[in-house]
Amino acid sequence: MLTMLLLVILAALVFEFINGFHDTANSIATVVATKVLTPTQAVMLAAATNLVGAFSGTAVAKTISSGLVDTGLVTVSSEVLICALTGAIIWNLITWALGLPSSSSHALIGGLCGAALAAGHNNVDVLIWSKTAAVWTENKGILWKVVIPMVSSPIAGFTLGILIMGGLMAIISGMNSAGGILARMARPKWVNAIFGKAQLLSAGYMGFAHGSNDAQKTMGIIALAIFSANSAGTLDQLPNWAEFLRPNGGEKDIDTWIIFTCALVMALGTSVGGWRIIKTLGHKMVKLHPINGFAAETSSATILLTAAHFGMPVSTTHSISTAIMGVGFAKNPHALKLTIIERIIWAWVLTIPAAGGLAWGMVNLLFLLH
Structure with missing residues (x-):
């Protein structure tokens, strides 16, 4: 049904908005x-650079739309996607309320996998665990696109933070x-002045x-919803006002309106509620100066x-948090506040199973109600 497809798109944009004030704050x-x-100035800079960045590629969106769930084994209906998004949204709101910079990316991935697993009646084969290609960079599946990056990106962030700050x-x-x-x-006065200017460049970067990376994840969900609806024949008889929903390319192409809309909604979300998480990252973990922020x-x-x-949907939260940890460690290993770090790590560990469990439960509830 067209109405359900529109509800999926709306739910996806709500997630993107929440991602804006949850992850873009990071x-x-x-x-x-x-x-x-x-x-306010940072939000304007983030909104502009996010918009440009969102148009820089679609590899991550393609991973979300076709690289994690085998749509040949399970029908990823609009209802399933709404459950996936709702699970991710609920977990994001919980961690936002607690001021924890958990990963919206992993919440979305967890929600999608949990919902698909339930829709496939717990057949684990509906999840693409690993598909190897001739070149390792073209490997697909949860192992290559989620698990390995989830482990390696925090390590890389911490290490690179130490190296750049140490340098x-x-x-x-x-x-x-x-x-x-x-x-x-x-002298500190000159260093702060120089890196105060340099940090404008690094913040834009x-x-x-x-x-x-982040704006593409919701693009992938919307694209998956549209591809599924198109395969089911939902888009065969579209009213004129809804013609924009018809895919312009193949099943792996992301239409321009999806890219533009997701980027704008994320930028809007940025302006609403990110200060709570900014305080955790910017003040509670380690005291930052411009040179530290640049690094x-x-x-x-x-x-x-x-x-x-x-095409790896890694977490902005993981990368910036661990980079800050690395910078703090380079300055003074004792400057890191381990209690805050411990809370953040727990939020990371719980995100995929928590969002996945919520989505799995909602899909099963739908089955019971039907």
């Missing part, structure tokens, strides 16, 4: 925490040792990278763009 946390930009500290130390004008430029954003954005290139 992408601008450091530039706000270092006081380089005000929250910058070594350069400043060398300038101090050199004396003269170099030593004067290495972070926003672009976030758009290139963390550069580390995180590099990971996000690399993952997006290979």
Whole structure:
């Protein structure tokens, strides 16, 4: 039914909006925490760079729409997708209320997998675990696109944060040792001034990278809904006002209106409620200065763009949080506040099973009601 398809799209955009104030807040946390930009200025920068980043590719969207669930074994109906999105939304709202930067990406993946598993009557084969290709970068499935990136991206974020921050500290130390004008430029006042400007670039880089990865995930859900509806014949007799729903390309193409709409909705969500999580990332984990923010954003954005290139829907939350941890560790291993980090890690560990369990339960409830 067309109505159900429209409800899926609406639910997906609600998720994207919540993703905006939940995850995009993570992408601008450091530039706000270092006081380089005000929250309003950071939101405007994030909105603009997210929009540009969202148009930079569709590899992640294609992974979500066709790389995790075998649609040949299970019908991913509109009802199933609504349950998937609802599970992800509920978990996002719970973690947002608690101020925990858990991953919207993993909530969405968990919701999709949980709902598909229930729709397939718990047949685990409906989930694509691993499909290898001639080139490893073209491998598909949960193992290659979710599990491995989920483990490796936090490690990479932490390591890259240490390396970049350590490198910058070594350069400043060398300038101090050199004396003269170099030593004067290495003073905190000059360092803060220079990296205050540099962080504008790194924040834009972070926003672009976030758009290139995170905005695509909801695009994939909407594309999956449209492909499924098209296969079921729902789009055969569309009214004129709904013609935009008809796919313009093949089953792996993401239409421009989907890209543009998701990017705009995410940007709108950014402006609404991200400050709670910004405080956790930017203030509670470790005290940040502009040079630290620059190092963390550069580390995180590099990971996000690399993952997006290979179609891996990694977590912005994981990458920026662990990059901040790495930067803090490079400054002073004792500066990290382990209690906050422990709460964040628990939120990470629980996200996929929690969102998946919620979605699984809702699909089974639908079966009972039918």
